[in-house]
Amino acid sequence: MYWLFGKQKSREKQSRLIDFDTTPIADLSFNLLIFFIVTASFIIRQGVFLSLPSLTAGTVKVDLSQVIEIYPQNNGFIVDGRALNRKELLQYLELRKSQTKDAVSIIHMKPDIKYERLVDTLSAIRESGLSKISLKYNES
Amino acid sequence: MLQSPFLKKLRSFSLGASAADMAMLLLVFFMATTSTEPPKGVTVELPEAVTQGAEQDSLYISISKEGTLYFDGKESSIEDIKDQLAIRQNEKDRIVSITADKDLNYSIVANVLDVLRQYDFLNVVFISQPREEK
Numbered sequence: 001m002y003w004l005f006g007k008q009k010s011r012e013k014q015s016r017l018i019d020f021d022t023t024p025i026a027d028l029s030f031n032l033l034i035f036f037i038v039t040a041s042f043i044i045r046q047g048v049f050l051s052l053p054s055l056t057a058g059t060v061k062v063d064l065s066q067v068i069e070i071y072p073q074n075n076g077f078i079v080d081g082r083a084l085n086r087k088e089l090l091q092y093l094e095l096r097k098s099q100t101k102d103a104v105s106i107i108h109m110k111p112d113i114k115y116e117r118l119v120d121t122l123s124a125i126r127e128s129g130l131s132k133i134s135l136k137y138n139e140s
Numbered sequence: 141m142l143q144s145p146f147l148k149k150l151r152s153f154s155l156g157a158s159a160a161d162m163a164m165l166l167l168v169f170f171m172a173t174t175s176t177e178p179p180k181g182v183t184v185e186l187p188e189a190v191t192q193g194a195e196q197d198s199l200y201i202s203i204s205k206e207g208t209l210y211f212d213g214k215e216s217s218i219e220d221i222k223d224q225l226a227i228r229q230n231e232k233d234r235i236v237s238i239t240a241d242k243d244l245n246y247s248i249v250a251n252v253l254d255v256l257r258q259y260d261f262l263n264v265v266f267i268s269q270p271r272e273e274k
Binding site (some may be wrong): 022025026029030032033036037045046047048049050051052053054055109110111112113114115116117118119120122123126127135137139 | 159160163164166167170171187188189190191192193235237240241242243244245246247248249250253256257258260261262263264265266267268269270271
């Protein structure tokens with residue numbers, strides 16, 4: 001009889017070991033998984049976007065009245081033969097945007113102009129709400 | 141409700157253990173593949189601009205004040221960059237992040253942009269620090 005009781009007891013012990021509850025582990029793992037998925041796409045860097053034209057892209061005909069030519073300088077901007085500071089450029093671009101439909105900004109960059117002037121010009125154009133930008137490199 | 145002999149033979153079982161295993165495996169995968177920092181090439185002084193968030197999954201080109209080029213954190217010549225872009229022709233849709241010093245002459249940036257156009261990498265972001273006032 002004793003050996004029967006002992007067998008029953010060991011079977012109980014075995015079943016207790018088998019009934020390990022894995023639900024909290026699954027919950028915890030899924031929570032951590034969601035956390036990693038969400039944080040993986042975290043934006044950590046900021047910048048100004050520009051889409052370059054393809055080498056195979058054709059030419060576009062634009063009316064002269066739509067064109068805004070900007071010549072960034074190391075100490076400001078030259079637009080329509082006038083020297084402007086950043087605030088004035090922004091006001092000018094906003095005015096042109098309100099007057100001209102589909103205005104196109106052409107940025108003329110020279111080799112000795114600092115890179116920050118290009119980024120600043122692109123930023124000013126974006127701030128004014130203009131979206132069509134052309135970047136021209138004047139090597140001479 | 142009538143049950144077929146086949147349905148009667150079926151037993152209910154728990155998916156708890158396999159779900160935990162699967163979640164753990166996925167967790168390890170995400171932890172292993174997530175990169176939180178872009179490759180560092182050189183420390184530069186960034187220009188200021190009104191910015192947008194740049195994607196992490198991009199190719200990184202850094203240019204120092206002296207004009208030294210770095211591709212994905214490694215010092216490279218313009219020819220090396222051409223080679224790298226030629227190898228990565230199936231990644232043309234990826235954004236190219238240009239991190240350049242604000243006092244750098246545009247001629248160097250123009251060369252890089254020219255190479256990017258040649259190899260059809262047309263989506264560029266100029267990494268900048270956010271401008272405070274509008």
